[in-house]
Amino acid sequence: IRVARGYTGRDKILKFEGCYHGHGDSFLIAAGSGALTLGAPDSPGVTEGVAKDTLTVPYNDVPALKAAIAANPEQIAAVIIEPVVGNMGLVAPAPGFLAELRALCTAHGIVLIFDEVMTGFRLAPGGAQQLYGVTPDLTTLGKIIGGGLPVGAYGGRADIMNQVAPAGKVYQAGTLSGNPLATAAGMAQLRYLHEHPEVYQQLEATSARLADGTREIANELGLNYTVNRVGSMFSLFFTPEPVNNLEDAKKADLPAFGRYFHAMLKRGIYLAPSQFEALFISTAITDELVEKYLGACRESLMEAHGLTV
Structure with a gap:
């Protein structure tokens, strides 16, 4: 500045x-x-x-x-x-x-x-x-x-x-x-990224599975929450409305997010502790961890909203 x-x-x-x-x-x-x-x-x-x-x-x-x-x-x-x-x-x-x-x-x-x-x-x-x-x-x-x-x-x-x-x-x-x-x-770090451009394809594939899976789970549970993703960054917004700016983001159900955060934590998934912080995906996330996350996501959304199978 x-x-x-x-x-x-x-x-x-x-x-x-x-x-x-x-x-x-x-x-x-x-x-x-x-x-x-x-x-x-x-x-x-x-x-x-x-x-x-x-x-x-x-x-x-x-x-x-x-x-x-x-x-x-x-x-x-x-x-x-x-x-x-x-x-x-x-x-x-x-x-x-x-x-x-x-x-x-x-x-x-x-x-x-x-x-x-x-x-x-x-x-x-x-x-x-x-x-x-x-x-x-x-x-x-x-x-x-x-x-x-x-x-x-x-x-x-x-x-x-x-x-x-x-x-x-x-x-x-x-x-x-x-x-x-x-x-x-x-x-x-930068030398490694230069020598391994395949990292970005790996991140894209992993992030797509996580974000798309999260969206599908929310829809199956009747929540229809918004999931935004660009590359290896994504967010689950606790609102069914599109989120394109701050006022949209502030419409999210923050108490429900808090319940979801703690439910995920109990299941070994440590998310960013705020609705207003994006999730970053790293190359350390394996297929096994993706499945663990998606399973925990389903259970935690159900717990956060008092839903039963």
Whole structure:
């Protein structure tokens, strides 16, 4: 965000409701992830001055996006987005949404930032931007690139990155920047993915079995819950309505999800403990574990809703 502001000379940023980009003050406005789970998407302690420079619009809503840009001409430095959202549960971009966002940012001189901390190297070797064929100006990365160790990175267009010190005047530094251990682990992880592209086909097949099986079980039980999936990320939403944005996600039956979570835990399946967190599938999940999950899913949905065979 600082780099985008330095590059454009503008102050405001725009984010999408339910997207989570860490707990910097600018992002704790209509935030997702733990902030949403704990009922504090607009955190106390964020000053009015910071809040006024953060605009929010619903995810997948092009008319609202256009209206926000029109209402703040030449004032928006950056639009930041999870191209595939994992922090209000898994929500996919509507067809054409990311391409329209890219075109609007280009037309108005706004830096487009893809937060690929979740999706980078998970959905494809080139992340969501490869999967959807839309290139942002800047990309943030984390999680997978650390090979299990804490690390973060960002990069993008050379003319923007050249604003960063010492090449430019935008300050960037940190105690653990370039940490050798995390960097070595990350390089090993990325080297493995490069040498084993079949990993992505394996993840796609496993994830499809899990998500499709979950949907079928819910339908057979008469629940008709929504299951969203993109690659190796998916969510079971405890609502029969489609989930395309934050307001849709908030319609989920949270008490029922809580009962389901604890029922799954009793059966040895540890899910993300929130309706608003996506599930990540790893290569460690075997066919045997898929069957174990699906069996536990059926029993747990029945227990959560007081159903009998």
